[in-house]
Each structure stands twice: as C-alpha cells, then as structure tokens.
Amino acid sequence: METGTQTGAEPVELNEPVQSGTGVLPSAVDVLVVGYGPVGAVIAVLLARHGVRVMVVDKATGIFMAPRAIALDNEALRILQLAGIAERDFDTVAIPYVRMWSPTLGQFGKVNSLGSLDGHPKLVTFYQPDLERCLRERLQTYDCAHIALGSELLAFTEERDHVLATLDVGRGRTHTVRARYLVGADGASSLVRQLIGQEFKGKTFAEDWLIVDARNVPRPIDHIEFICDHRRPIPHMVAPGGRERWEFMLRPGERREEMESDARVRELLAPWGDVDGMIIERKAVYRFHARTVDAFSKGRVFLAGDAAHITPPFVGQGLVAGLRDAANLCWKLAWVIQGRAGPRILETYDEERRPHAKAMIDLAKFMGKLVMPRNAAIAFITHGLMRLSRMVPRLRAQFEELEIKPRNAFRRGLFVKGRSATRLVRGAVLPQGWVRAPDGSTCLSDEALGQGLALIGFGRDLRASLDSATAAAFARAGGTVVHIAHRGQRLHPARQESWEDLDGVFMPGLVPVGWAAVVRPDRTIVHDGPVTDVSRIVRESLALLGTPVSVATPAVETALRIA
Ligand SMILES: Cc1cc2nc3c(=O)[nH]c(=O)nc-3n(C[C@H](O)[C@H](O)[C@H](O)COP(=O)(O)OP(=O)(O)OC[C@H]3O[C@@H](n4cnc5c(N)ncnc54)[C@H](O)[C@@H]3O)c2cc1C
Known part of the structure; x- marks a missing residue:
C-alpha cells in the first residue's frame, strides 16, 4: 500500500548513492529515523551505540532555536547517560525547589528538588539547542x-520484511531508502503518524502562552516559581547561561502578534527590573496540547517523542517522555535486528510506554488546573486547599517530595510476572548508585552494567551457580555477568567485573547478599531471585526475549557480545 504524498521530483534509482547536505546517503539501513530533534537524535545515538546501521533525516538544515524544553529530571539525565552524554557535556542549573505562589495567599505549595536520585540531580534546567548540539556531535562519532x-520524508510503503521510504533530498531530487524499521520522531505534526493512520486523541488547551527567554536579569532567581495569578499565571525559572524564562498565559482577546512585539514583552518583564539592561533572546507564542495516539507502533513503524504524545509543559515532561520512548525502543530494535531476540518483543514498546506517557499528561493537566484557575474564587479555594493539605504529612509528601509523579514501572510488558521478595520491582528501573572497580576507579553503576543485558550477582560471584549452557546462551544474547559487592568485599583473585556498592544503594538498600537479578539494557528489571536459582532466572528471562537456551539459532551464535 502506498502511503503519503508524492511529488513530481525526479526519483533516484535504488542503490545509487545520493549526496545530501551532509554526505552520501545509503540506500539500505537497519533503521530510518525521521526527525533529528532531541528525541530522534537520542534514538539515533542509542541505536548507533548498539552497532545498528541507522540513518536519521530531517527536513531542517540546522538545530531549531526557538524556546522549548527547559527542564529535565533525573530519569532524563540517566537516559542521556545511557546515550553517552555526561552531565558536564552540556550546561545545566540544578533547581533546589519549585515554589507555587498566589497573590492572595502567598506561597501555598513547594516541591523539594534539592539533591540527587539515581546518580543525577532531581531537576535541572538546560538550554535545548546546547543539548541538541551535544547529541549531534556524539552521533557523528x-x-x-x-x-x-x-531531507524530508515524503512517503513510505511497508513490505513484508522492510519499509521503503521516499525522501526529498533537495534540488528537486528524491532518494529511496530501504529500512528494516522506521521510527517517526518527526514532532507534533508528524507525517509518519498520519501515514500509519494514528490520530492524536485528547483535548487541545484553549490557552496560548508567550514564552520569553532573557539574559542579564537584574534580580536573578535560583529556582522555579509558578506565579498562580488567575488573571495571568506566570511560570518563571532560572536557566543556564545567565538566562531566565517566563511563560505568560494570554488573556482572551490577546493576539499572538501583539504579544510577541518588543513593546509588549518589555511591559510584561517590567516587574522583574530594568528591562533596558536585559537581553531578550527569544520569544514565541505556543498553544499547549495534551494528546496521545492509540498505538505507538504499526507493523515496522514506530512513533516516539512528540509524534506519539504531546503535553503541556507544566511538569516539564514532554521531552523527558520522548527520552523514555528512546530508551525503551532502541535496545529492542537492536536486539531483534542483531538476532538476539524475537520480533515479538517490539510489541511491548507500546504496551510499556503508552500508559506511562498518558499518566504524565494527566499529571500535567492537573498541574495546569493549579497554575491557571479560571477565576479568583476557584483560585482561592484550590490554592487554600493546597496550603491546608501541607499540614497532612502524607499529602505533603505526595506533592513536596514528588510522590505524585507517576513511577516508571510497567504493569505489563517484557519482564517476568510476579513480585520480588526484596525491594526490587520487576518491570521498574533498577536504582543507580556509585560503584568502585578493583583498580580503585569509581563510576555510576549503569556504566558497570555495560550496554547489554546484565545478570547481577549481589554480594555473590555467580560463576559457580550458573550452569554452563545457560551462561553461554546468556552471553550469545548479549548478556554480561556482573558482581556487585557490598562495600569492602573483595573477590580473590580480583575480577574486572566486580564492583563495590559504595553508598549502599543495592545492599542493604534493595536486596540482601546472595540475590541475583537480570536487567535489560534500558535498566528495567526483568527477573530476580536467590542466587541458588540463577540458572532458572536467566533461562526464564531468555525465554521472554524469544531466545531460550535450547533453541539458540546460528544468528544468535554469531551475535557479538557487547560488554
Ligand atoms: C514552550 C515549551 C516548553 C517546554 N518545556 C519542556 C520542559 O521543560 N521539559 C520537557 O521535557 N519538555 C518540554 N517541552 C516539550 C519539548 O520541547 C518537546 O517534547 C521536544 O522538543 C520534542 O522533541 P521531538 O524530537 O519529539 O520533536 P521535535 O523537536 O519537534 O523534532 C521533530 C523534527 O522532525 C523534523 N521533521 C518533521 N517532519 C519531517 C519530515 N516529514 N521529514 C523529515 N523531518 C521532519 C522537524 O524538522 C524536527 O526537527 C516544552 C515545549 C514547549 C513548546
């Protein structure tokens, strides 16, 4: 079936290399990623890290510079770590708290974001073009x-074992590329989404918002504040490079052109000091949406990022949700392409990601109601109740300690059903802590786990417990065996893959000594149990992937072990 638009542009024969703005384009790849925004870039980097032949295309020729994402949480930073991006690689400001302020009641709510979780600050602000530059530099390696x-995607057809995509590569030329899988990371107006017949569901917010980024602000703040004035709600926050951002809700009758004018922007910023001294970098009016598709994939085509879900930015989770998509999808594609897992695991992408993306959108909608109450009476009641709720410790923790944030734990998906007898949660992400190698070097534990599947022995060396057939099958499926020792424990002789748990995140925080767990490349816990059961735990995990011990295929035999 032919999908999409056709142009009268001159087609280029398949297999004829085509010169694009950035080099010769291949005519066949494993994965074609449409859209080189932040989500497409992370997807391309993660796939490339797994050795997948990937091509990423974007109709734009440069990085989009308008103001967009500004906040990232610890989960996002951990996914960037997975893509090889360290915190120091791009500029961030750690946010100690988020305060909610009402003109009548004063401060009525506060979120504590000081400190770190899983090895990263709980909340930072950043400069999106800086992160995108960093990702692009990484991909080029x-x-x-x-x-x-x-290069713009015009159309694609899906065949039995591949997708044929037609690109407009400029100067009236087209190029056809054959890919085993196609990922649409082509943003909120996604053509890929339309071509697979997925429409966005959910309501569009009626409110338009003016976003202003400025530098040289006379009285800078070091946190995020929501000024919840029903007449004009204003989220305001610090950002790297001496920047601050304001988001001004438009009132009925206010028009985009007028609000984006220099005079109007200066008027709106006046309460924050001498506007003449400020450098107004960027300003744009956005209409916020809250929408998701019914399915994140169809056949060989997958949607990720804003192409699959869009959310108002009140909890700063739009891009973060896209990064979760990337982490979830990329290793599955890589494992299927490289013959380490069966194609059925790809079905779990939608199963795992869609409910969580929707829960985040619901949270953003809830926050929107707090930020922009419709009138003075509703504002007084809502904010008054919020203030009162802080007196109840349980409710206070829900908000202040961010317990309200939906946990990234799957109800259904690619993990062995059942509850752990420990504090590990199957289908949730393994916590991260600092670990020390036998040579004394330290790193975050995800680095110790490597890029593939990991079988972790907590406080026990698993080599003696794992039968040799299972160990070999695990290695063929891209698995590495890692030993996490309690602090001070030493193996004799010392082994490179033995790491001390420096801050007790794993033992006694999570598991007792003598426990084992299988962890996916995206750090989701697949299975766990006592080390005495480790062979069964690994076999059941491999069966889930479609690579059981007894039926290892030649393709699996030759698969590289990536540690
Ligand atoms: C004002 C504002 C504030 C925000 N704040 C936050 C925040 O604090 N935290 C957060 O996590 N998120 C936030 N977001 C959301 C975040 O910016 C987006 O979720 C994120 O940028 C989406 O990235 P993406 O890669 O999915 O899509 P995009 O960045 O939109 O990238 C899509 C790319 O696809 C390309 N493309 C489209 N069609 C084609 C085609 N046919 N062929 C080739 N290329 C194509 C486009 O040129 C574009 O480069 C905010 C958004 C806004 C507007």
Whole structure:
C-alpha cells in the first residue's frame, strides 16, 4: 500500500548513492529515523551505540532555536547517560525547589528538588539547542550512523520484511531508502503518524502562552516559581547561561502578534527590573496540547517523542517522555535486528510506554488546573486547599517530595510476572548508585552494567551457580555477568567485573547478599531471585526475549557480545 504524498521530483534509482547536505546517503539501513530533534537524535545515538546501521533525516538544515524544553529530571539525565552524554557535556542549573505562589495567599505549595536520585540531580534546567548540539556531535562519532539534513520524508510503503521510504533530498531530487524499521520522531505534526493512520486523541488547551527567554536579569532567581495569578499565571525559572524564562498565559482577546512585539514583552518583564539592561533572546507564542495516539507502533513503524504524545509543559515532561520512548525502543530494535531476540518483543514498546506517557499528561493537566484557575474564587479555594493539605504529612509528601509523579514501572510488558521478595520491582528501573572497580576507579553503576543485558550477582560471584549452557546462551544474547559487592568485599583473585556498592544503594538498600537479578539494557528489571536459582532466572528471562537456551539459532551464535 502506498502511503503519503508524492511529488513530481525526479526519483533516484535504488542503490545509487545520493549526496545530501551532509554526505552520501545509503540506500539500505537497519533503521530510518525521521526527525533529528532531541528525541530522534537520542534514538539515533542509542541505536548507533548498539552497532545498528541507522540513518536519521530531517527536513531542517540546522538545530531549531526557538524556546522549548527547559527542564529535565533525573530519569532524563540517566537516559542521556545511557546515550553517552555526561552531565558536564552540556550546561545545566540544578533547581533546589519549585515554589507555587498566589497573590492572595502567598506561597501555598513547594516541591523539594534539592539533591540527587539515581546518580543525577532531581531537576535541572538546560538550554535545548546546547543539548541538541551535544547529541549531534556524539552521533557523528559513529561510522554506522548517517545523517541527512535538508531531507524530508515524503512517503513510505511497508513490505513484508522492510519499509521503503521516499525522501526529498533537495534540488528537486528524491532518494529511496530501504529500512528494516522506521521510527517517526518527526514532532507534533508528524507525517509518519498520519501515514500509519494514528490520530492524536485528547483535548487541545484553549490557552496560548508567550514564552520569553532573557539574559542579564537584574534580580536573578535560583529556582522555579509558578506565579498562580488567575488573571495571568506566570511560570518563571532560572536557566543556564545567565538566562531566565517566563511563560505568560494570554488573556482572551490577546493576539499572538501583539504579544510577541518588543513593546509588549518589555511591559510584561517590567516587574522583574530594568528591562533596558536585559537581553531578550527569544520569544514565541505556543498553544499547549495534551494528546496521545492509540498505538505507538504499526507493523515496522514506530512513533516516539512528540509524534506519539504531546503535553503541556507544566511538569516539564514532554521531552523527558520522548527520552523514555528512546530508551525503551532502541535496545529492542537492536536486539531483534542483531538476532538476539524475537520480533515479538517490539510489541511491548507500546504496551510499556503508552500508559506511562498518558499518566504524565494527566499529571500535567492537573498541574495546569493549579497554575491557571479560571477565576479568583476557584483560585482561592484550590490554592487554600493546597496550603491546608501541607499540614497532612502524607499529602505533603505526595506533592513536596514528588510522590505524585507517576513511577516508571510497567504493569505489563517484557519482564517476568510476579513480585520480588526484596525491594526490587520487576518491570521498574533498577536504582543507580556509585560503584568502585578493583583498580580503585569509581563510576555510576549503569556504566558497570555495560550496554547489554546484565545478570547481577549481589554480594555473590555467580560463576559457580550458573550452569554452563545457560551462561553461554546468556552471553550469545548479549548478556554480561556482573558482581556487585557490598562495600569492602573483595573477590580473590580480583575480577574486572566486580564492583563495590559504595553508598549502599543495592545492599542493604534493595536486596540482601546472595540475590541475583537480570536487567535489560534500558535498566528495567526483568527477573530476580536467590542466587541458588540463577540458572532458572536467566533461562526464564531468555525465554521472554524469544531466545531460550535450547533453541539458540546460528544468528544468535554469531551475535557479538557487547560488554
Ligand atoms: C514552550 C515549551 C516548553 C517546554 N518545556 C519542556 C520542559 O521543560 N521539559 C520537557 O521535557 N519538555 C518540554 N517541552 C516539550 C519539548 O520541547 C518537546 O517534547 C521536544 O522538543 C520534542 O522533541 P521531538 O524530537 O519529539 O520533536 P521535535 O523537536 O519537534 O523534532 C521533530 C523534527 O522532525 C523534523 N521533521 C518533521 N517532519 C519531517 C519530515 N516529514 N521529514 C523529515 N523531518 C521532519 C522537524 O524538522 C524536527 O526537527 C516544552 C515545549 C514547549 C513548546
């Protein structure tokens, strides 16, 4: 079936290399990623890290510079870590707290975001173009990655074992590329989404917002504040590079052109000091939406990022949700392409990601109601109740300690059903802590786990407990065996893959000594149990992937072990 628009542009024969703005385009790849925004970039980097031949295309020729995402949480930073991006690689400001302020009641709510979780600050602000630059530099280091800027997807057809995509590569030329899988990370107006017949569901917010980024602010703040004035709610926050951002809700009758005018922006910023001294970098009016698709995939085509879900930014989770998509999807694609897992695991992408993305959108809608009450009476009641609720410790923790944030734990998906007898949660992400290698070097524990599947022995060396057939099958499926020792425990002789748990995150925080767990490349816990059962735990995990011990295929035999 032919889908999408056709142009009269001159087609290029399949297999004829085509020169794009950034090099020769291949005619066949494993994965074609449409959209080189932040989500497409992370997807391309994660796939390339797994050795997948990936091509990412974008109709734009450069990084989009308008003001957009500004906040990232610890989960997002951990996914960027997975993509090889360290915190120091791009500029961030750690946010100690978020305060909610009412003109009549004063401060009525506060979120504590001081400190770190899973090895990263709980909340930072950042400069989106800086992060995108960093991701693009990273991708360019991989030979298996191709980048085609100024190249627009026009259409694709899905065949039995591949997708054929037609690109407009400029100067009236088209290029056809054959890919085993296609990922649409092509943003809120996604053509890929339309071509697979997925419409956005959910309501569009009636409110338009003016976003202003400025530098040289006379009285800078070090946190995020929501000024919840029903006449004009204003989220306001610090950002890297001496920047601050304001988001001004438009009132009925206010028009975009007028609000984006210099005079109007200066008037709105006046309460924050001498506007003449400020450098207004960017300003744009956005209409916020809250929408998701009914399915994140169809056949060989997957949706990720804003192409699959869009949310108002009140909890700063739009891009973060896209990064979760990337982490969830990329290793599954890589494992299927490289013959380490059966294609059925790809069905769990939608199953795992869609409910969580929707829960985050619901939270953003709830926050929207707090930020923008419709009138003075509703504002007084809502904010008064919020203030009162802080007197109840349980309710206070829900909000102040962010317990209200939906946990990234799957109800259904690619993990072995059942509850752990420990504090590990199957289908949830393994916590991260600092670990020390036998040579004394330290790192975050995800680095110790490597890029593949990990079998962790907590406080026990698993080599003696794992039968050899299972150990070999696990290695063929891209698995590594890791030993996490309690602090001070030493193996004799010392082994490179043995790590001390420096801050007790794992023992006694999570598990007792003598426990084992299988963890996916995206750090989701697949299975766990006592080390005496480790062979069964691994076999059941491999069966889930479609690579049981007894039926390892030649493709699996030759698969590389990535540690
Ligand atoms: C004002 C505002 C504030 C925000 N604040 C936050 C925040 O604090 N935290 C947060 O997590 N999120 C926030 N977000 C959301 C966040 O910015 C988006 O979720 C994120 O940028 C989406 O990234 P993406 O890669 O999915 O899509 P995009 O960045 O939109 O990238 C899509 C790319 O696809 C390309 N493309 C489209 N069609 C085609 C085609 N046919 N062929 C080739 N290329 C194509 C486009 O050129 C574009 O480069 C905010 C958004 C806004 C508007």
